[in-house]
Amino acid sequence: xxxxxxxxxxxxxxxxxxxxxxxxxxxxxxxxxxxxxxxxxxxxxxxxxxxxxxxxxxxxxxxxxxxxxxxxxxxxxxxxxxxxxxxxxxxxxxxxxxxxxxxxxxxxxxxxxxxxxxxxxxxxxxxxxxxxxxxxxxxxxxxxxxxxxxxxxxxxxxxxxxxxxxxxxxxxxxxxxxxxxxxxxxxxxxxxxxxxxxxxxxxxxxxxxxxxxxxxxxxxxxxxxxxxxxxxxxxxxxxxxxxxxxxxxxxxxxxxxxxxxxxxxxxxxxxxxxxxxxxxxxxxxxxxxxxxxxxxxxxxxxxxxxxxxxxxxxxxxxxxxxxx
Amino acid sequence: xxxxxxxxxxxxxxxxxxxxxxxxxxxxxxxxxxxxxxxxxxxxxxxxxxxxxxxxxxxxxxxxxxxxxxxxxxxxxxxxxxxxxxxxxxxxxxxxxxxxxxxxxxxxxxxxxxxxxxxxxxxxxxxxxxxxxxxxxxxxxxxxxxxxxxxxxxxxxxxxxxxxxxxxxxxxxxxxxxxxxxxxxxxxxxxxxxxxxxxxxxxxxxxxxxxxxxxxxxxxxxxxxxxxxxxxxxxxxxxxxxxxxxxxxxxxxxxxxxxxxxxxxxxxxxxxxxxxxxxxxxxxxxxxxxxxxxxxxxxxxxxxxxxxxxxxxxxxxxxxxxxx
Numbered sequence: 001x002x003x004x005x006x007x008x009x010x011x012x013x014x015x016x017x018x019x020x021x022x023x024x025x026x027x028x029x030x031x032x033x034x035x036x037x038x039x040x041x042x043x044x045x046x047x048x049x050x051x052x053x054x055x056x057x058x059x060x061x062x063x064x065x066x067x068x069x070x071x072x073x074x075x076x077x078x079x080x081x082x083x084x085x086x087x088x089x090x091x092x093x094x095x096x097x098x099x100x101x102x103x104x105x106x107x108x109x110x111x112x113x114x115x116x117x118x119x120x121x122x123x124x125x126x127x128x129x130x131x132x133x134x135x136x137x138x139x140x141x142x143x144x145x146x147x148x149x150x151x152x153x154x155x156x157x158x159x160x161x162x163x164x165x166x167x168x169x170x171x172x173x174x175x176x177x178x179x180x181x182x183x184x185x186x187x188x189x190x191x192x193x194x195x196x197x198x199x200x201x202x203x204x205x206x207x208x209x210x211x212x213x214x215x216x217x218x219x220x221x222x223x224x225x226x227x228x229x230x231x232x233x234x235x236x237x238x239x240x241x242x243x244x245x246x247x248x249x250x251x252x253x254x255x256x257x258x259x260x261x262x263x264x265x266x267x268x269x270x271x272x273x274x275x276x277x278x279x280x281x282x283x284x285x286x287x288x289x290x291x292x293x294x295x296x297x298x299x300x301x302x303x304x305x306x307x308x309x310x311x312x313x314x315x316x317x318x319x320x321x322x323x324x
Numbered sequence: 325x326x327x328x329x330x331x332x333x334x335x336x337x338x339x340x341x342x343x344x345x346x347x348x349x350x351x352x353x354x355x356x357x358x359x360x361x362x363x364x365x366x367x368x369x370x371x372x373x374x375x376x377x378x379x380x381x382x383x384x385x386x387x388x389x390x391x392x393x394x395x396x397x398x399x400x401x402x403x404x405x406x407x408x409x410x411x412x413x414x415x416x417x418x419x420x421x422x423x424x425x426x427x428x429x430x431x432x433x434x435x436x437x438x439x440x441x442x443x444x445x446x447x448x449x450x451x452x453x454x455x456x457x458x459x460x461x462x463x464x465x466x467x468x469x470x471x472x473x474x475x476x477x478x479x480x481x482x483x484x485x486x487x488x489x490x491x492x493x494x495x496x497x498x499x500x501x502x503x504x505x506x507x508x509x510x511x512x513x514x515x516x517x518x519x520x521x522x523x524x525x526x527x528x529x530x531x532x533x534x535x536x537x538x539x540x541x542x543x544x545x546x547x548x549x550x551x552x553x554x555x556x557x558x559x560x561x562x563x564x565x566x567x568x569x570x571x572x573x574x575x576x577x578x579x580x581x582x583x584x585x586x587x588x589x590x591x592x593x594x595x596x597x598x599x600x601x602x603x604x605x606x607x608x609x610x611x612x613x614x615x616x617x618x619x620x621x622x623x624x625x626x627x628x629x630x631x632x633x634x635x636x637x638x639x640x641x642x643x644x645x646x647x648x
Contacts, residue, residue: 033627040625255620262619262626266612267602269630274598274637278591283641288590295586296579301364302586303357306593313598314638317607 003031007038013076013137015110021137022112025129036129039136044258046078046135049241050144050160057166058192061228062237063145067109069234075140076108080130082123082146082156110139124155125268128261131159159261161254162244166190169202183213187221187244190237194225219247284312327355331362337400337461339434345461346436349453360453363460368582370402370459373565374468374484381490382516386552386561387469391433393558399464400432404454406447406470406480434463448479449592452585455483483585485578486568488561490514493526507537511545511568514561518549543571608636 009017024032049066051059063079070077112134114127131142146156165186189210191203207223214220222240226233248254278284291305333341348356373390375383387403394401436458438451455466470480489510513534515527531547538544546564550557572578602608615629 033625037625037627040619041622043622259616259620263612263616266616266619266626266630269626270602270608270612270633271595271599273630273634274602275595277634277637277639278594278598281639283639284594288587288594292583292587292590295364295590296583298365298367301357301361302590302593303361306590306597309594310597310601312639312642313601314640315601315605315607315636316638318636 003034007035010039010133010137011042013139015107018110018133018137021133022130025133026114026126028126032129036132039132042136043132044135046131046139046142047162047245048131048135048142048144048160050146050156050163051166052146052156052163053166053190053192054168057168058228059145059166062166062190062192062226062234063143065226065228065231065234066143066238069238070141071106071108073238076110076138077141077143078110078131078134078137078139079112079143079145080127080134081111081113082127082144110134110137124159125265127156128159128265161248161257162187162241164188164190164241166192167202167206168193169196169199183210188240189221189223190226191223192226192228195227195230195232199225284309287312327358331359334363334457334461335366337463339431342434342457342461345457346454349457350438350450352450356453360456363456366460367456368459370455370463370466371486371569372455372459372466372468372484374470374480374487375490376470376480376487377490377514377516378492381492382552383469383490386490386514386516386550386558387467389550389552389555389558390467390562393562394465395430395432397562400434400462401465401467402434402455402458402461402463403436403467403469404451404458405435405437406451406468434458434461448483449589451480452483452589485572485581486511486565488512488514488565490516491526491530492517493520493523507534512564513545513547514550514557515547516550516552519551519554519556523549608633611636 006017006021010021021035023029024035051063053059060081063081067077067079112130114123114130127144131144134142142160144156144160163186165182165188167189169191189206191199191206193199194203203223203225210223211220222243224233224237224240226237228234248257278288287309291300291309294300295302295305330341330345334345345359347353348359375387377383384405387405391401391403436454438447438454451468455468458466466484468480468484487510489506489512491513493515513530515523515530517523518527527547527549531544534547535544546567548557548561548564550561552558569578572581611633615624615633618624619626619629
């Protein structure tokens, strides 16, 4: 298939082209930069919704319910399920994916699991780029589901337009959620399995904790009670997602969010390209080898050696002034 | 306190100097590079032992038992407990630390929790540097305990001379352990809580899986059965750790391991210093701002923009040939 044909088929949301384009981007295979450059102008139509939360919070069931709800409204939906990076706790997602095949028979739905790590700029970057491909393919909603067990999964969730933190009444999440800046990450909270004992009290406690933490200056995020397994609260949830989106748009926060994300991606890409130079430059590699001997022998510390090597990098200002 | 006095007190293992030095290094505070440069020649005496594994495997109890065993042999012991990076599952460690205060009353023991992230080169780097300080302070054994829920914790464990993977008979770990290259990371396996039903069978299954995975060319790592809560199997474990150390030394693998670790640290430091240049250079920042406008407007992709900016970096070969 030619390059132009691939792009054409991708924009027409043909599944084979979509799968191929995603695979190229996810694995950083030949042409992935060219592909991302080509679709860059198409981006920004899809609404990206991230779901994260501790294992067992029912995120997959909730995702499935959201897919059905958006389909019922006539939207096409893509789901990107990011497998946990943990080598120890990886069992649940596969089963969840199989269960989700009920909605996967619908050709307005596309489901993709991401397991790749170590691609250019890490999991958050490659997830964002896979979402870009889905955006270019014309999906109206992109749901990004992560098991929030590590920083990288949190970064993934944060790359969405609306980030939803899914909690459950039990398991002490009410207290744990106070840690590590999680409240600040979430645009919207879901108390799932809220039909369990203590569900309403948990939601009230959560609201108090959020209000206390954010103070009065910030918008209070919605706390939505759901019971995904019986389909309860899903309409309230899609409504709350829509309201958050309106909030972003009326306050011109959407542009800011996009711009921040692009700035951070640009920074990452510059860093990655500098790493490539380090890896591929014979002179620098030679300097590194020499320095290593001295470092191993204890004659020089790695800090001093690194500072020495970096001195070889000079910044050459472009003549003729800046052009795009 | 003067700089020389701090170094002197650190080498004499005075607790106040130790705490201060660790804090300087952990948080990358003023003088941390100078400190690491000063102690670089002292390193390599301590044996570094990493323990990782899924939550609930009993790593803290095992660590505590190892501390007691090494103390009984007359060794000084430092414990570095790396808090999980997860914002959701962070509750257990604090309780464990409090429990460990029984051994902490002994002044041949030093316990430190690491929670800092985002320091120069990430958690694995800062943990390694804290261990360097403990090494310079003359601790004979350094135990690095992580909850292995993410890649960064695995990297931390891997930075030890001997990496121990702690598993428990239940919870399907026998299958999960096959994932993501975990077997290759471990130098030694512990089946803890092995007095539970199915403990021996689990250990046998684990041995088969390891043998199948590693093939005949590689050394078969020991699988040690323990029941840390009743102190069982700890002597076998310290013996297995000692045997792994001997294996490293007789096969000259210790030098290789150290050299690999220093090479990777050198690479990281060069990358970090290049990032600093990007962040601090006015011309590059100006180029980034200009490029961002074009990227946000969809006129240029972040990939093309990054490639453009990186072109400003030139490598200037040093005249007069290499010197250390």
